[in-house]
Each structure stands twice: as structure tokens, then as C-alpha cells.
Amino acid sequence: MIGLACVLPLLLGAVLLGGGTELSGRVAARAGLAGALATLGLVGVAWGSGAVVDFPWLPTLDLRVHLALDGISGPLAVLAAAVTAAACLTTWSQQPRGGSSATFVGCLMLTLAGAVATFAARDALLFVVAFELVLVPVWVLITRFGDDRDPQARREAGARFVLYTGFGSTLMLLGVLLLVSRAGTADLGALAATGGQGLGSTTQLLVAVLLTLGLAVKVPVWPLHSWLPLAHTTAPTAGSMLLAAVLLKMGTYGLVRLPLATVPDGFARVAPVLAICGVVGIVWGGLVCLVERELKRLVAWSSIAHMGFVALALASGSDTGVAAALYANIAHGVISALLFLLVGALKQQWGDDDLSRPRAAMREGAPATGLLLVLGFAAGLGLPGLAGFWGEVVAVVAALDPAAGRPATVFVVCAVVAAIGAALGAAYSLRVLRAVWWGEGDAGADGAQEIARTDLLPAALLGLAVVVLGLVPGLLLAVTEPALAGVVTR
Numbered sequence: 001m002i003g004l005a006c007v008l009p010l011l012l013g014a015v016l017l018g019g020g021t022e023l024s025g026r027v028a029a030r031a032g033l034a035g036a037l038a039t040l041g042l043v044g045v046a047w048g049s050g051a052v053v054d055f056p057w058l059p060t061l062d063l064r065v066h067l068a069l070d071g072i073s074g075p076l077a078v079l080a081a082a083v084t085a086a087a088c089l090t091t092w093s094q095q096p097r098g099g100s101s102a103t104f105v106g107c108l109m110l111t112l113a114g115a116v117a118t119f120a121a122r123d124a125l126l127f128v129v130a131f132e133l134v135l136v137p138v139w140v141l142i143t144r145f146g147d148d149r150d151p152q153a154r155r156e157a158g159a160r161f162v163l164y165t166g167f168g169s170t171l172m173l174l175g176v177l178l179l180v181s182r183a184g185t186a187d188l189g190a191l192a193a194t195g196g197q198g199l200g201s202t203t204q205l206l207v208a209v210l211l212t213l214g215l216a217v218k219v220p221v222w223p224l225h226s227w228l229p230l231a232h233t234t235a236p237t238a239g240s241m242l243l244a245a246v247l248l249k250m251g252t253y254g255l256v257r258l259p260l261a262t263v264p265d266g267f268a269r270v271a272p273v274l275a276i277c278g279v280v281g282i283v284w285g286g287l288v289c290l291v292e293r294e295l296k297r298l299v300a301w302s303s304i305a306h307m308g309f310v311a312l313a314l315a316s317g318s319d320t321g322v323a324a325a326l327y328a329n330i331a332h333g334v335i336s337a338l339l340f341l342l343v344g345a346l347k348q349q350w351g352d353d354d355l356s357r358p359r360a361a362m363r364e365g366a367p368a369t370g371l372l373l374v375l376g377f378a379a380g381l382g383l384p385g386l387a388g389f390w391g392e393v394v395a396v397v398a399a400l401d402p403a404a405g406r407p408a409t410v411f412v413v414c415a416v417v418a419a420i421g422a423a424l425g426a427a428y429s430l431r432v433l434r435a436v437w438w439g440e441g442d443a444g445a446d447g448a449q450e451i452a453r454t455d456l457l458p459a460a461l462l463g464l465a466v467v468v469l470g471l472v473p474g475l476l477l478a479v480t481e482p483a484l485a486g487v488v489t490r
Contacts, residue, residue, distance in 0.1 A: 001046035002067045003053040005077070006117045009039050009084075013109030013137075016102045029091045032105035036085035039112060043081055047074035057126070063186055066122040071483030072256065073119040075330050075476060076249055080115040083245040083337045084108055086458035087238035090341060093452035094237055094348055096145045104145055107137035108238060115246045119253060124176045124186040127257070131172075131218075131250060135165050138247060141239035142231055157227075157234040164227040168217030172254070175210030178203070179262060192261040192487060199263065208266030211259040212274060218251030221274065221311050222281030225304050232300035237344025240296070244303055244336035252310050252329050256322065260314060261487045268405040271315040275399065275410065278311030279417040286424025290431065296347060298432065299339045302380055305425060306332045306388075312418055313395035317406060319484050321398030326480050328391025331379075331469055335388055338462040339376040342369060345451040346436075362436050366450045372463050374433055379466045381429040382422055386470035392422060 012035040016028060045051070046069055053067040069077060087108055096104035114133035121127040143158035180186045182203050183194070196204050217224045232240050259267040285305030292298040306328070313325035346369070362370030379386035382393070399415035402408060450456065469476060 001042050001049065001051045002069060002120055005039050005042035005046055006067065006113055006120065008042065008113075009035050009109040009116070010113035013106045013113060016106030016109065026092060028101040028105045029088050032088035032091070032108055033085055035109055036081055036088055036112060039116065040078065040081035040085065043069070043074070043077045043116060047077070054122075057123070063125055064123055065126060066187065067117070067120040067126075068122050069120055071479040071481070072326060072487070073253065075326075075479065076253055076333075077116050077119045079249065079330055079333045080112060080119070080246045083241055083333065084112040086337060086341065086462065087241045089454045089458050090237050090241075090344070092454040094344065094455075096236060096238075099144050104141070104236075104238070107140050107145075108242065110134075110137040111141075111242050111246065115250060118250050122188050124180055124188055124191070124258070124262075126186075127188070127254070128169075128173055128176055131254070132169060134247060134250065135169070138239065138243065141242075142235045145236045145239065146234035147236075153230070154234045157230040160227040161231050164217050164220075164224065168214045168224075171210050171214030171217075172258075173214075175207050175214060176258070178210065179207045179258075182207075183262075188257055188262070192257075195261075196263040196265055201265065204263040204266030205269055206266070207263045208259045208270045211263075212255065212267065212270050215251050215254045215258070216274070216277070216311075218254065219248060219307050219311065220251070220304065221277045221307065222284055222304065223277070225281060228304060229297055229300040232303075232340075233294065233297045237340060237348075240300075240340040240344065241337045244300075244340060245333035248303065248307060249329050249333055252307070252314070252325065255311075255314055256326070256487060260317070260322070264317075265405075268317060268403070271317055271402075271406055272410045275312050275315035275414045278308040278315065279414045279421065281305060281308035281311070282418050282421030283424065286421050286428060289428035290424065292428075295432065295436075296340070296343050298428065299336065299343055302425070302428070303332070303336055305421060306336075306380070306392075308421070309392045309395045309418060312414055313391070313398050315402075315406075316395075316398040316411060317403030318398055318401065319481075320394065321402070322484055322487065323477060323481055324391050324394035324398050327473065327476055328388075328395060330476060331387035331391050331466075334462055334465045334469065335376055335379045338372065338459060338466065339380065341455060341459050341462070342373050342376065342451070345369075345455045346373075349449060349451070368456065369451050369459075370436070372456075372459050373436060375463050375466060377429040377433055379470065381426040384470075385467075387466045389470060390473045392418075396422075 057063045057065045117130035146154040285301045288301045310325045313321040379388040382388045396415045399411045402411040
């Protein structure tokens, strides 16, 4: 089942790219939706049954195609398939520009295939290959189907995406090759079981630096973040949803599976730097959001701030911190997908997303859309009872009591700064809600209408997930915590 979950969207994407150019937009969207939902079902069955794929890939190098899902990777694979299904639905009302709908949906399917394979990979080199598969279709979504009103910005976004992610990929590959060559195996389970034993202190540190730096570009962590706001601003709505809910999650997942699990001593020495960069990103992103005028760009900068909490939690190294990071990862994926879906639909209505332009109150013209937007930003500011609260609060708590071998004073300071950054999140979220929910224009100002049903349905389901994750966090923690024993506990 797990192999089929990787192959099905790959084949569907290849068919749409190769022979589906004559398909109408709705037919392509239906095909993509069916493929994403089928992949979601296959992922659920494979995860529940404990299905494993394991056969030789390059026998001379002892490399294998080894795929499996556990409590860490399973929720992320489910998230990827669910968000891809929602993204396919948005193409019904937001027709892609720059190419055929079949090409657009085909890129979504290839992204899904690579994401599921990345989360399921149990071989370090297979992880790298699957990760790189995702980057190509995402680049196409940005450069070919991005905002056609500013071709120069689109080209710049594509170039910066390639430059940064290529740099990160190179470092990640070097780190994996060094690890595999010195450990004598590419099996992630075996590498995690040994926990770096047999590797010298210098080797562990070098591997940890290469892997952490390479994956920090993908997350992204400050100061390696500058590619993300531009990519989000120019990408189509579906592309932004996958960037935030899939690609960024692959980076944080890689930090758990690779440096944290395989070279824990080396990662412990790198962790203080990662924590500091994470909290700087929290404050930096929050300050930018306070003055940002473009709504979509604001949501992108808020993602940088939220991923800072994930970086801080992972850097703490404790089982509490890693559990908080994994929870915050899923929560941010759902929240960001919801916000980008709504903001993209509103931008299409308004013709722009300039917050400085007076708008009529959404509570009067589009109450359903407005309530979902309120829910998304309320979750983003960490309101208790919603998905964004638990991951960020527990991340701060974990930083106050980091794992052994980490400088406690540094992490306590980082925890305090992160708490201040959370207050900034509340400030910019309330600023947005004042502008769009309550309105700042007179009766004749531009307002919003309810978004299309094909947008409203996935938005409502994502909103429901935000509430459920916030009210019953144990649903997710119950499946992730048992899997942490093989990552954190030695």
C-alpha cells in the first residue's frame, strides 16, 4: 500500500503532464482530486496496517528502496494528501494562468508523490532523492503559473527558490554521504538505533552542521528565509498551500530523522545556534508582519515566525520539545493552508491584497468567509482552544528545560524572546482582522463576496481541523509520542 501511495500520484502526474493538455480545467481538477483522495486512503491503510516496502535499489552500494510510515511520518503524509486535495478543488474557481490546467494539476500530483515518498523513506539517500523530486514541480508552479501581473517578480522568485533550495540540497547531500560512508549503512532505523556510536566527535559535528544548515534552508530558518516571502507572493493559491503545508514540513521532518536521530551528540552542539536563529525569526517575522501591506505576503512572513517555534522546540532536544515541534508542524500546515486558500480567493476577487486600501466589513458582505479568516488568524496568534496554541506554548516550556548537554541559560533567554514574539503575532493578527472583518472603509468601499463553494468547502474542512486539533490535542500526540522513543530516547 505504501508503495502504491507513492506511485499512484506519480503516474497520474506523468499522464496529466504528458497527454492531458487537451483536458478541460474541471476534468483535470476532478482527476487531481480523485488522485489525492485515493492517495489519502492508501496512506491511511498503509499507516494503520504497518505496511513496509523493502527491496534492493543499488545492491553494490547496499542501498534499498525502504518505505514505511510511523507516528511521526504518518500524520505528515496524511496532511500532504489532504492539502493537495484541497488545492485541486481551488483550481475549479481559480483557473491557472500560464499553462493548461492538466499541467498545473500534474505538478500538484508530482509534489504529492515526492512528499509521501519523503515522509515514508527509511533510507537516507532515498530521502534525498524523494525530497529533490518535490522541488522541480514547485519551481514550475512558481515560475510558470505564478502572478502574471509582475513577470519580473515571478522570475526573481523562481531564481531565488532555485538558488536557496539548491544550496540547501547540496549541503544535505554532502551530510548524508558523509554519514553513510562513515556509518556503513544508509538505513535510517539502524542509524537512529546506534545514535552516532562509532562516529568520532568531529564527524558527528560536521554531519550535524551540514544536515542542519541544509535543512534549515528548506524550513526556512532565519537568516536563510528570504526566498519564502517572494515565492509565496508570486505563487498561485494552490502553490502557496503546498509550499506552506508540504515543503516546509519536509524540512522540519528531515531535521528530526537525520541530525537529531542519527548524530545526537553533534546536533546537541549545533542546537543553541538553531534555537537562537529560530527565535530571531519569530521576532523578525512578527515585526515585518506589523508593517506589511500585502495580505498574502503577511501570511508568508507569519509562517517564518511560526517555523521559528518549531526550530526552537527541536533544538531543545527533549521528548517534550520534539513532540511540540511535531504538533506545531501539523498545526501550522493546517492553519497556513486555510489562510492561503482564503487570501488567494480574496485576492482574486479584489484584484489586489493591499491592506492599506479601505475595505467594507466582511462581517456584512461575506460572513462565512470572514469567520473562517478570523478562525485562521485567531489560530495563528495562538488563541487557546485552537490548533496554534499547544505547539507554541509547549515549545516555550520545552526551551525552559532543554535536554542534557545544552546551555540552559541560552535556552531560557530564547524562551523569553519567543514569548515576546508570540505577543507580536497577536498584534499583527488583530491588525488584519480590524482591516478585513470590521472594515475600515465607508459604505461605498470595496468589499468581499462569499468565495466559491469549491473554495468554501475545503476551507470549512480545514477550519474544522483547526478546532479539533486545538480542543483535542491528544488525538495527534497519542500517535506521535510512541514513535519518539526511537528518535529521542537512548
